[in-house]
Amino acid sequence: xxxxxxxxxxxxxxxxxxxxxxxxxxxxxxxxxxxxxxxxxxxxxxxxxxxxxxxxxxxxxxxxxxxxxxxxxxxxxxxxxxxxxxxxxxxxxxxxxxxxxxxxxxxxxxxxxxxxxxxxxxxxxxxxxxxxxxxxxxxxxxxxxxxxxxxxxxxxxxxxxxxxxxxxxxxxxxxxxxxxxxxxxxxxxxxxxxxxxxxxxxxxxxxxxxxxxxxxxxxxxxxxxxxxxxxxxxxxxxxxxxxxxxxxxxxxxxxxxxxxxxxxxxxxxxxxxxxxxxxxxxxxxxxxxxxxxxxxxxxxxxxxxxxxxxxxxxxxxxxxxxxxxxx
Amino acid sequence: xxxxxxxxxxxxxxxxxxxxxxxxxxxxxxxxxxxxxxxxxxxxxxxxxxxxxxxxxxxxxxxxxxxxxxxxxxxxxxxxxxxxxxxxxxxxxxxxxxxxxxxxxxxxxxxxxxxxxxxxxxxxxxxxxxxxxxxxxxxxxxxxxxxxxxxxxxxxxxxxxxxxxxxxxxxxxxxxxxxxxxxxxxxxxxxxxxxxxxxxxxxxxxxxxxxxxxxxxxxxxxxxxxxxxxxxxxxxxxxxxxxxxxxxxxxxxxxxxxxxxxxxxxxxxxxxxxxxxxxxxxxxxxxxxxxxxxxxxxxxxxxxxxxxxxxxxxxxxxxxxxxxxxx
Numbered sequence: 001x002x003x004x005x006x007x008x009x010x011x012x013x014x015x016x017x018x019x020x021x022x023x024x025x026x027x028x029x030x031x032x033x034x035x036x037x038x039x040x041x042x043x044x045x046x047x048x049x050x051x052x053x054x055x056x057x058x059x060x061x062x063x064x065x066x067x068x069x070x071x072x073x074x075x076x077x078x079x080x081x082x083x084x085x086x087x088x089x090x091x092x093x094x095x096x097x098x099x100x101x102x103x104x105x106x107x108x109x110x111x112x113x114x115x116x117x118x119x120x121x122x123x124x125x126x127x128x129x130x131x132x133x134x135x136x137x138x139x140x141x142x143x144x145x146x147x148x149x150x151x152x153x154x155x156x157x158x159x160x161x162x163x164x165x166x167x168x169x170x171x172x173x174x175x176x177x178x179x180x181x182x183x184x185x186x187x188x189x190x191x192x193x194x195x196x197x198x199x200x201x202x203x204x205x206x207x208x209x210x211x212x213x214x215x216x217x218x219x220x221x222x223x224x225x226x227x228x229x230x231x232x233x234x235x236x237x238x239x240x241x242x243x244x245x246x247x248x249x250x251x252x253x254x255x256x257x258x259x260x261x262x263x264x265x266x267x268x269x270x271x272x273x274x275x276x277x278x279x280x281x282x283x284x285x286x287x288x289x290x291x292x293x294x295x296x297x298x299x300x301x302x303x304x305x306x307x308x309x310x311x312x313x314x315x316x317x318x319x320x321x322x323x324x325x326x327x
Numbered sequence: 328x329x330x331x332x333x334x335x336x337x338x339x340x341x342x343x344x345x346x347x348x349x350x351x352x353x354x355x356x357x358x359x360x361x362x363x364x365x366x367x368x369x370x371x372x373x374x375x376x377x378x379x380x381x382x383x384x385x386x387x388x389x390x391x392x393x394x395x396x397x398x399x400x401x402x403x404x405x406x407x408x409x410x411x412x413x414x415x416x417x418x419x420x421x422x423x424x425x426x427x428x429x430x431x432x433x434x435x436x437x438x439x440x441x442x443x444x445x446x447x448x449x450x451x452x453x454x455x456x457x458x459x460x461x462x463x464x465x466x467x468x469x470x471x472x473x474x475x476x477x478x479x480x481x482x483x484x485x486x487x488x489x490x491x492x493x494x495x496x497x498x499x500x501x502x503x504x505x506x507x508x509x510x511x512x513x514x515x516x517x518x519x520x521x522x523x524x525x526x527x528x529x530x531x532x533x534x535x536x537x538x539x540x541x542x543x544x545x546x547x548x549x550x551x552x553x554x555x556x557x558x559x560x561x562x563x564x565x566x567x568x569x570x571x572x573x574x575x576x577x578x579x580x581x582x583x584x585x586x587x588x589x590x591x592x593x594x595x596x597x598x599x600x601x602x603x604x605x606x607x608x609x610x611x612x613x614x615x616x617x618x619x620x621x622x623x624x625x626x627x628x629x630x631x632x633x634x635x636x637x638x639x640x641x642x643x644x645x646x647x648x649x650x651x652x653x654x
Contacts, residue, residue, distance in 0.1 A: 021625060025487050033486075141484070147626035149484035156483050157468070157476035159360075159650040160352050161643060281611055281632070298348060298643035299474035299633060305608070306629040316488060316625035323486040 001034055004326060005052075005081040007041035009072045009101055010088030014115050014142070014318070015042070016061060017311030018085060021319050023057040035326055041079050043072040044088070052080055072097065076104045083325065085318060086114040092212055092232070095119035102127060106134045113321040115142035115314050121216040121232040124223040139321035140224075144217045145170060145290040147313035148306030152324065154225040154294060161296035163226050165265035170217045172288030172308040173201050173208035174240050174260040178273075179286045182248045182257055188241065200288065210239035211260060211271040218262040222269055230269055238272040251275055257283045281305070328361055331653055332379075332408040334368035336399045336428055337415030341442050341469070341645070342369070343388060344638030345412060348646050350384040362653050368406050370399040371415070379407055399424065403431045410652065412645055413441040419539055419559070422446035429454060433461045440648040442469035442641050448543040448559040451550040466648035467551075471544040472497060472617040474640035475633030479651065481552040481621065488623035490553050492592035497544045499615030499635040500528050500535035501567050501587040505600075506613045509575045509584055515568065527615065537566035538598040541589040545598065549591040557596055565599040578602055584610045608632070 006022070008015045022039055029035050038054035049055055049065040059065045076084060084105040086098050099119040105112050107130070114120070119127060120140055131138035141151050145168075154163055169175050173195060180191045192209070195201035207213055215235040222228040240260050251258050256275040259282055263270050276282045281303055285291050290308030295301055307313045333349070335342045349366055356362050365381035376382055376392035386392045403411060411432040413425050426446040432439050434457070441447070446454060447467055458465035468478050472495075481490055496502050500522060507518045519536070522528035534540055542562040549555040567587050578585050583602040586609055590597055603609045608630055612618050617635030622628055634640045 021487070025625075028489075029487060147623075147629065149480060149626075149629065152484045153476055153480060156651060157479045157647055158643070159654070160348070160356060160646040162355075279611060281608055284606060284608055284611070296474075296643070298352075298639055298646070299476075300637070300640055302474065302476065302631070302633040304629070304631050307627045310627070312625055313627055316485070316623070319487040319625070320484055324483060327486070 001030070001036050002326060003036045003038065004083060004322070005038050005040040006083050006085060006322070007043070007075060007079055007081045008039065008085045008087060009043050009076065010086060011042050011044040012087065012089065013311045014314045015085070015087040017315035018087070018318050019057050019061055021312065021315040025319065029323065033323065033327065035323065037322070040081055041075050043070070043075040048072070048075045050075065050079065072101060073104065076101055077108070081110060083111040083113065083322060086112060086116050088116060090116050090118040092118050092121065092207070092216060095122040099123060102138070103130060106130045106136050106138065109134055109136060111137045111325050113139045113318050115140070115318060117143045117216040117220065121219045124220065125229065137325045139325065140220070141321050142314045142317035143220050145292065145306065146308040146310060147316050148290045148292065148304055148308060150221070150292055150304060151224055152320070153304065158294070158296050158299055158302070161298045164295040164297060165263065166221050166226065166292055166294050167261060167263040168290065168292030169259055169282060169285050170214045170262050170290055170292070170308065171208055171260060172290065173205070175285060175289070176200050176287050177209070178240060178243070178248070178258060178260065181243070181245055182252065185245050185249065187245055188243060209241055211237040214260060214262040214271045218264050218269055218271060222264040226264055226266070228264070228266065234269065236270045236272070240273055243273055259283070259285070328357070328363050329653060330363045330365065331410060331649070332365050332367040333410050333412060333649070334370070334402060334406055334408045335366065335412045335414060336370050336403065337413060338369050338371040339414065339416065340638045341641045342412070342414040344642035345414070345645050346384050346388055348639065348642040352646065356650065360650065360654065362650065364649070367408055368402050370402040375399070375402045377402065377406065399428060400431065403428055404435070408437060410438040410440065410649060413439060413443050415443060417443050417445040419445050419448065419534070419543060422449040426450060429465070430457060433457045433463050433465065436461055436463060438464045438652050440466045440645050442467070442645060444470045444543040444547065448546040451547065452556065464652045466652065467547065468648050469641045469644035470547050472619065472633065473635040473637060474643050475617045475619065475631055475635060477548070477619055477631060478551055479647070480631065485621070485623050485626055485629070488625045491622040491624060492590065493548050493553065493619055493621050494588060494590040495617065495619030496586055496609060496612050497541045497589050497617055497619070497635065498535055498587060499617065500532070502612055502616070503527050503614050504536070505567060505570070505575070505585060505587065508570070508572055509579065512572050512576065514572055515570060536568055538564040538587060541587060541598045545589040545591050545596055549596055553591055555591070555593065555596070561596065563597045563599070567600055570600055586610070586612070
């Protein structure tokens with residue numbers, strides 16, 4: 001029985017979702033895969049909970065374990081663990097604190113699994129080179145598309161294929177807003193407020209509605225599976241703020257809907273609202289679903305769709321990444 | 328550089344497609360993955376071509392290499408190779424000759440990759456147990472959905488998830504016939520003839536139109552990724568022969584199309600024509616595309632679509648299986 005000691009750095013929605021998944025699945029994974037997964041540490045701004053034999057997850061979720069006065073960096077540097085899961089809030093300008101966390105863990109020979117887009121969109125080569133030099137895995141399926149399989153899908157199931165392009169809907173908030181505007185003929189500002197009150201959009205929605213989130217995901221995909229070497233700030237980005245109910249109605253009359261589409265291929269990496277024919281799979285994506293169309297040289301066109309957000313969905317992607325490292 | 332000596336048994340459309348893919352991709356795979364893939368033997372009813380250093384693939388495709396008077400079984404038993412690709416014609420009644428070929432290769436400690444549904448639909452446990460006892464891999468992504476990723480997708484990318492159900496369109500021939508009947512209002516017999524003359528349907532179409540092919544694929548999925556232990560002949564099967572243009576038109580008037588759907592979940596495994604709402608992704612599948620909706624306990628609903636048939640598409644799935652064994 002192989003033991004896998006895990007620490008979670010950043011204990012917000014996704015980190016807590018993962019703790020929940022570990023609790024639900026640990027016996028199953030022991031039996032089926034011979035992996036003894038233990039959560040031995042958790043850290044966020046409140047401090048850290050540590051137990052080398054494995055924390056009681058119910059207690060950890062309620063911060064009822066003994067809380068030590070050490071910060072995330074100390075846990076990463078001094079903790080006894082095999083794998084760090086990094087789920088602190090993403091920062092698209094600096095990549096911090098995740099960038100430092102990931103480097104510190106990799107330099108110590110620890111595997112890293114993350115859902116944090118910032119550091120990968122900004123420092124993809126640096127981080128993957130460091131992982132390679134350290135002989136460690138750095139996995140990040142959850143950074144793109146939540147539970148929708150895409151990075152590992154291309155790397156494993158389409159191994160041997162050259163990926164010619166990836167095109168899709170990668171932001172559930174924009175998709176929710178555009179769907180509501182189209183179906184109800186409502187203006188952007190009204191639907192945005194509605195989405196904010198439902199928790200689908202943030203108080204400051206710019207990260208989603210200006211296409212930044214989609215651009216980050218595209219940058220990660222371009223580097224990770226399209227063999228490109230692109231910087232996040234080289235993506236041409238247009239968001240959805242200026243789309244009017246009139247434009248949507250006009251499109252609909254002609255048999256189209258408007259979706260915020262991210263597309264990456266050699267020589268082009270772009271986020272923009274686009275007209276999509278009503279009988280195209282992209283047009284069916286309502287609410288917060290994500291979809292991606294992958295064009296591969298041997299397999300041809302492959303389309304995947306799934307829930308782009310959600311704590312358990314992201315945790316599912318992280319959990320599969322963890323398992324794949326040890327299998 | 329790891330050397331991988333491959334033999335292909337059954338050198339029809341798919342086997343030849345794989346030889347083509349090996350030719351196109353061998354340098355790439357050498358550079359990127361450090362795998363030196365060599366085709367060292369090919370056998371079908373015409374005899375065998377063998378070269379321990381690697382056959383010239385262009386010559387092999389035209390049967391211009393030296394042809395030896397040995398049969399497939401002799402090549403499998405006496406050949407020097409690491410991995411057998413089995414692509415003989417599938418037989419749903421006996422699983423032969425593939426069943427014997429696969430057993431003979433596994434017993435000799437050779438890995439096996441196959442696109443052959445018969446033996447897996449009939450003898451799933453026997454073959455996977457034998458592979459486990461021999462310490463060999465038995466991979467069969469190409470048996471279901473051609474280039475559409477599904478088996479490895481679930482095993483790798485959804486690792487840790489319990490799969491609650493799989494539902495989809497798994498037969499391109501039926502889907503082509505139903506699409507044409509719906510769009511043109513043409514009767515079954517007319518469209519069948521058309522499909523036959525286009526090479527989309529076989530001279531004896533029963534394997535496709537009676538749902539047998541879909542039932543075989545469902546059986547493989549149920550055993551391989553749903554944790555069920557089902558026999559092929561326990562699938563409830565209804566085909567598409569009795570569907571009339573009137574039924575399709577009536578459905579269309581009510582906002583539905585009719586598709587041949589295979590569905591597997593605990594306690595139910597069934598192939599039947601079903602009404603699908605026009606705005607469901609299944610309804611968009613025209614021609615020979617395949618689609619599958621997977622319901623997973625953590626990831627939620629995941630949908631995949633891709634080309635369900637084609638020599639290069641099937642070869643792509645086989646090629647990815649080969650790479651995954653050595654990575």
